[in-house]
Amino acid sequence: MNKTIITLAAATLFSHSVLATTELPDKQAELPAHPKTEKSDHLVPRDFSTIPNTPFGDKVKQGYSLFVNTQTLQGKYVNNQQNCVNCHMQAGMKADSAPLWGAFMAYPAYRSKNDKVNTYAERIQGCFTYSMNGTPPPQDSPELVALSAYSYWLAMGGLLDKYNMQNTPIPELSDAAVQLGGNDESFILPIEMMKDLPAGKRGSLAGRSFPKLDKPEQAPSIERGEIVYNTTCASCHGANGEGIRDHGVQSFPPLWGKDSFNWGAGMHRVNTAAFFIYENMPLGKSIQITKQEAWDVAAFMNSHERPQDPRFKGDLKANQEKYHNHQGYYGKTVNGKVLGEHSY
Template identity: 60%
Template sequence: MKKIPLILLSLIMIPAVQADELPDTQTELVSVPKLASQTYLKPRPLNAIPDGEFGDKVRKGYELFVNTQQLRGKYVGNELNCSNCHMDAGRKANASPLWAAYFAYPAYRKKNDKVNSFEERIQGCFTYSMNGKAPASGSAELVALSAYSYWLGMGGVMDMAKLDSPVPAISDALLLQGGKLADFPIPEKVKSMMTIDELAKLPGKGFPLVPKPPLAYSPVRGEKVYQAHCQSCHGADGLGYETAGVYSLPPLWGPDSFNWGAGMHRVNTAASFIYENMPFGKSIQLTAQEAWDVAAYVNSHERPQDPRYKGDVSKLMTKYHKHQGYYGQAVDGSPILGSHSYAINPKGE
């Protein structure tokens, strides 16, 4: 990896994201192939979070991650929590764990033609997956979520190196950048085991790619899969289940789900997630064909508008949706998806 001076990285990677820019930080999550008998990093238990200022940031990050709804109406515009897609509070391998993502940033992203810091990746999640408003660069929320991610990852690799000391506290500026820096403070014993590139490609990163189906994926077949395996948790209407205003099981489409800019609206991304992690608590219960089909069914329903929409669905589709998805298309005679989308960040500021 070519070294870039830390001061230069700080200048190019942590600009305040302007509302009218909306960089596409929701491109596909890069995964690491899943191998037989693979061992994965094990994060430290939550009761190992230290006392003090740094530990308080880590605890706050955990709380925001599992109960992102506490930010509803401020930075969150739907009924999802981060942990709905990043399973086990961002700790589960092959469910886009935070400990793997943290070491993969900063990273160049072709879609917005720039190096993205870890905080920019999180900002994208608020804008798209949470159908909300990105917290400002350097905000307490972004620092906390970055601190939690860093603590999970660094504690895990320190344990792999048999270092039982506390995770070193680092500055907020470093936390927000991510761990893929030539001069990121990594214990020497960890450095002797893994290179920066190896840390960025930890086994269990992202969602393992599901095998391509023998037949072209089909929302029609996917509806039957959904009825048999999914609707008992997510409802026949896909709107999830709530009690006293709290969603115990998340909506998969409709006004309170992720919007058309979120990575999960891609059929291939959703298929990989579903195949590996659904039904909840079971994993790999569906065939590859069923996973692709039910992902197509879920993503053939209307949801909140892509925040980059400027009045023309076809133009937006041409610019941002040349992938395995249904935005800008009519499915089985339905209206063109995106033409009747729900509101963006309906309760946000």
């Protein structure tokens, strides 16, 4: 029965206007950082072996492949050496590391600044523009549909299981429905979930985004961060933040420089990077760095040049004032150099 309801809902999803893909999102909105949540509250996506061998299932599988090996889109939609999975850990499934299942249910979302509806697909396009330093795949392109379908599949399986509907197959949605996202009136959930998750209020699933770190006792220091970097990070990310490349394949991602995320990406903000690093790095968590060290090393990492902010129109000061009212070094002077002036 649930299947029928959701599939019907999907058919009515065509009414939303979407941003023309040529229009650059004016702001990479900072996510609300949540407090650290309990593991038992997180959604657990279904086993990949249950992805059906149907045209819809194929889109889900393609979305997974693109997410972990985004470099197959190098030169087309991607212009650096990142893969989506570098920041959204465990194929986008890891709670507290901006998991795709938490994200999918949070869109469409209103952006207060211009009151535009931001669809799920548009949010993915934002990560192509900034984190991948690329040109986003257009609305309805196979790539955008696949990445959206994969996210939906992770979210819906996790939700059904959480509500003890392990035997309910994940309904197959239209391309339009997966690109819109799960936070719309037209995205109807089984009745058992509707009380907890009314449309418009699905953006705070436990484990979404990154957990917030308290402000550090001492202001973040680039100098102290450099010491942390050299002792704890450089072995994998390189002495100059360039990462490690093996036979032309970037096995450890760059953190700054021409192959990294650009000055518009969320990760260039010191706070966002500190949250991510404290939660996830060094990879494997052989040690847990302190909160202060996370802030310091985030400051060090983000005080280096990287690809230019794509919204830059020739005037660094103007771009800084318009888009960089947050914790970052764009337009600021570090070691005698103005960051953003020599961007790639």
